[in-house]
Structures are given as structure tokens and as C-alpha cells.
Amino acid sequence: MAEICDIEVVVVDVLGTLVDERSGLGAAIRDAVPASDDASVDELLTAWQDHVEREQQRVVQGHRPYVNTEIIDGEAAQRVADHAGLADPAVIARLATAGQRLPPWGDSVAGLQRLAQRFPVLGLSNAGRTALLRLNAHAGLRWHQVLSTEAVQFYKPAPEVYQLAIDTAGCPPECVLMVAAHAWDLRGAQARGMRTAYVQRPAGDPPASSDVFDWRFDGLDDLVTALTAR
Structure with a gap:
């Protein structure tokens, strides 16, 4: 298992990972x-x-x-x-x-708040800028910054999307953690050198047997507890 002490910025997917x-x-x-x-x-x-x-x-x-x-x-x-x-x-x-107008998962709002007390937290979503603004307001999601793939005119898992997050984080990709409930999303981040954490959700895309992600968690609470334990 990878060490967690060198994570500087956490990037979290929105659709499916934080909202149902x-x-x-x-x-x-x-x-x-x-x-x-x-x-x-x-x-x-x-x-x-x-x-x-x-x-x-x-x-x-x-x-x-x-x-x-x-x-x-x-x-x-x-x-x-x-x-x-x-x-x-x-x-x-x-x-x-x-x-x-999608509802948040039960642990999303409090989990983001806890995570943001320890790390800079970025949202990274395929949702367009205006849609993302309204979704965040409806679901009560609070970020240090949220990024729409509209900024690069691509959708995940295009490499340009993850590079946007890395550039915004302002640190090497190995110091940026991508959190998602979709294995395909994490594979895209991993291909750009980012660290990866899978969070299980009922409608997510679970890892295949060949996937090697840094962490796997049953929910956001478990991830936040692990990342904030040090």
C-alpha cells in the first residue's frame, strides 16, 4: 500500500462519486x-x-x-x-x-468538509460549468475549487482533463490523489501519474482484477479517516 504522507492535493470526481x-x-x-x-x-x-x-x-x-x-x-x-x-x-x-438536481450520497457533504480541513480539495467533473455550479448548490457540496472539463473541451478519460487538475494543483502528479467511484476514471488519472483511491458506490464502476489502485474504500468516510489519520 502506498504511503499517504506525500499527498498534497485531493481531487474528487462528482457524478456518481459524490452525488447519486x-x-x-x-x-x-x-x-x-x-x-x-x-x-x-x-x-x-x-x-x-x-x-x-x-x-x-x-x-x-x-x-x-x-x-x-x-x-x-x-x-x-x-x-x-x-x-x-x-x-x-x-x-x-x-x-x-x-x-x-442530483442528491448527494449520505456521507458526501460531511466527508468533503472533513477532507477540506486537512487538504486542498478540487472537484473534477464532466458536468459543464453552469450545470456544475447549480449541482453543487443543490447538493450542498463545498470546494476549495471545482473544475469542469468544459475548460479543456474534452471529457474524461481524456488525458487533458487530468492534466487540468494537475496543473491547478500546482504539484507533481504523484502528490495529487484522484478519488472516484469509477475504475475507468481512476485508470485515466493513473495514466497521467496521479495517485488513485476507489470509493465504492452502489452504481459505480468497480475495479477489475487487473486494476492496481493505491487505495480502495467502502465509502467516503473511510477514505477521509485514512487520509486525515496522520
Whole structure:
């Protein structure tokens, strides 16, 4: 296990790691299409998330010019509306902003506060600048600084995103810890030389057997306790 005394800055993913993206989007879909049963909501939610993931990867791969998450979420909301036969423009417009009203996990707000008492803490999110501002306010997330991938016109796991965090931290990458509930995110950070900590979440992307991350924790509280113990 890696030593923790040389970590100077902690970078934390937001979507899925600090906020419950799946349940938040699912609740918004249920509100927009109240006649839907659980299976229908799950189907619509999968259509939303598949679209977002596909379009972000198209940007990373150079197959689509960069557009921020407000554009992509708007497209996803329209896909849901088309599938569900939803035609009310006001309801579709509100659904398009569902990603700005995601609930925090139970340990996120207090965990960030504890962590920030010991380390400079950066948020690093695929969410666009405006969406991220509103999401942080809704979820009660407080940062020393939060970074949107919109600043580099890419999405994770593009290397430019992690370099943005390293440059902002102002120290060598091996002194910067990336925290996420997604193994794919941590692999991207690791490829840039950052240290890595996986935090388990119900809807995260767990490490594969081949992944070698510096730490693995059952929740944010465990991570904060480990990092602040010295």
C-alpha cells in the first residue's frame, strides 16, 4: 500500500462519486412521466445514460466537436420524451436539467468538509460549468475549487482533463490523489501519474482484477479517516 504522507492535493470526481446520479435522474424521469412503472423508468433511464456516455466518448474520440453536458443532457431528455410519448415542452425542458438536481450520497457533504480541513480539495467533473455550479448548490457540496472539463473541451478519460487538475494543483502528479467511484476514471488519472483511491458506490464502476489502485474504500468516510489519520 502506498504511503499517504506525500499527498498534497485531493481531487474528487462528482457524478456518481459524490452525488447519486442514477436515482436523481430516475426520479426526474418519474416526475416527467408519472404513469411509468419501475421497469419503464429503468428503460428510459438506461436510454438517457447510454446516450450521454456514447456522445461524450464521441467527443473524446474526435468524432464529434465538443458540446457541454447541458447540450447532451438536452438531447438525452428529448430521447426519453420520444420514447415515452412526452410532448409538453416545459416538462421536457425541466427534464433536461435533471442532472443539476442530483442528491448527494449520505456521507458526501460531511466527508468533503472533513477532507477540506486537512487538504486542498478540487472537484473534477464532466458536468459543464453552469450545470456544475447549480449541482453543487443543490447538493450542498463545498470546494476549495471545482473544475469542469468544459475548460479543456474534452471529457474524461481524456488525458487533458487530468492534466487540468494537475496543473491547478500546482504539484507533481504523484502528490495529487484522484478519488472516484469509477475504475475507468481512476485508470485515466493513473495514466497521467496521479495517485488513485476507489470509493465504492452502489452504481459505480468497480475495479477489475487487473486494476492496481493505491487505495480502495467502502465509502467516503473511510477514505477521509485514512487520509486525515496522520
